[in-house]
Amino acid sequence: MKRRHLLASASLALGMAFGGSAFAQGLDKVKACFVYVGPIGDGGWTYQHHEGALALQAEYGDKVEIQYQESVPEGADAERVLTQMALGGCNIIFATSFGYMDPVNAIAGKFPNVKFEHATGFKRDHANVSTYNARFYEGRAVQGTIAGMMTKSNKIGYIGSFPIPEVMNGINAYYLAAKKVNPEVELSVVWAFTWFDPAKEADSAKALIDQGVDVIAAHTDSTAPLAEAAKTNGAVIGFGQASDMTAYKPSPRVSSIIDNWAPYYVKRVGALLDGSYEQADIWAGIVDGEVEIGEITDAVPAEVKAAAEKVRDDIAAGTLHAFTGPIKKQDGSEWLADGVTAPDGDLLGMDFFVEGITAEVPK
The missing domain is CATH 3.40.50.2300 (Response regulator)
Structure with a gap:
């Protein structure tokens, strides 16, 4: 387990x-x-x-x-x-x-x-x-907003640990937020199948970079993905995961989710x-102070920072939910109707990608 x-x-x-x-x-x-x-x-x-x-x-x-x-x-x-x-x-x-x-x-x-x-x-x-x-997925919506607005290649990436609900709803929230601000964005997912293994995490980041990804989020525990991004001389940015990971400010770490x-x-x-x-x-979640958004650095343009902060603040105010319909599942089947927000039970048992993500869910 x-x-x-x-x-x-x-x-x-x-x-x-x-x-x-x-x-x-x-x-x-x-x-x-x-x-x-x-x-x-x-x-x-x-x-x-x-x-x-x-x-x-x-x-x-x-x-x-x-x-x-x-x-x-x-x-x-x-x-x-x-x-x-x-x-x-x-x-x-x-x-x-x-x-x-x-x-x-x-x-x-x-x-x-x-x-x-x-x-x-x-x-x-x-x-x-x-x-x-x-509710880590709330922070992923903030990160996805930054990713969608800052990518130059329109290719963003995500390092998944294991295909379990917490990770699946994080990936989906990240992609949906990016797609909302950039309809051309594409998401690549690499599965590390570990929580903490710096070597595997670094390899996962390399694989994404080799695919042309220029923004990377990770659901693993070390700073290795940011270390790999740092080797690209500013071509690739990323986010702190679980802690602020301040050693990589102001770039490639442009913000973070802090538990x-x-x-x-x-x-x-x-x-x-x-x-x-x-x-x-x-x-x-965010409103409770348990999920925090780390400093958005000056490497992020002012308009992008403002958009990300608005997502954060609207989630905290309860006027925005990261999963608000219309949203279909990856196979094209209906999931959430227009204006309907996902019930907690769906998020806590999420085992599917949303429409637009082409990656497969490992069995």
Whole structure:
């Protein structure tokens, strides 16, 4: 299993609010523990989760102790680490990769007094398991606007990790936004089949560049795609993924999607401290501050920056949804009628490309 799911449970779309009973008595001190799928120095996904952990400790000082284990493979190793953390006195454990879903739910049943929080998952088999996620596709709409307006070749690219709903809706949102501002744009997709492997990510970027792509977005965890873009002497631009990736400013990194987990971690541990903690299933986005758009640099023309910022602000205001019809599926079948926005259930289970994308979905 990988970090995100292949098919989302339909029940996830119905559970975006707190449920269950609050814990009546708060704790004087919380030991908060984190399980990471990659190294904290990956520059992306794990780095940003760890930044959230550090922010949590800074917020509460000596009321919170943090512990973490990095580069934990998904599967049996995760069960072992989760068990050790539960036995080691962790009051709450944040498991930050989709492939930890089954281990989390297996271990949670054995430790009912420990709270388990699973990032990007949908299973909550026990009252002490919560799930949390971010609407990354909203940020892809901002990036797609920049890509569509700045491409000179009319060829933009996307490095996919795995063909799961989170990645599929990101690719589709990126393409739809680009197509909206540039009807001539074409999208190429290369699948890296990894979350963090700088060599594979670099090869994927090279493959796109060889196809004539001059704007690259990536749904993988390292800075390798930007490093490859940097070798083109300004011919190719890209975006920071998960973290700001400021080392590549002002170009090729012209903006970024920043996963800001800190407010969620502060809120959840704070609820343990004050006794208001409840089981939850949260999917937050730009308006919540969980998905941030990093600085749009001066390498982006003023009119492009203004258009991208308007997309960001309209999404936050609720006046724009990244998936608003009319939209057809890749095979030409109807999906969303004119003016209709995609329900969360469709996005959480997305396994298709929209019309206009010629890439195939791997089986």
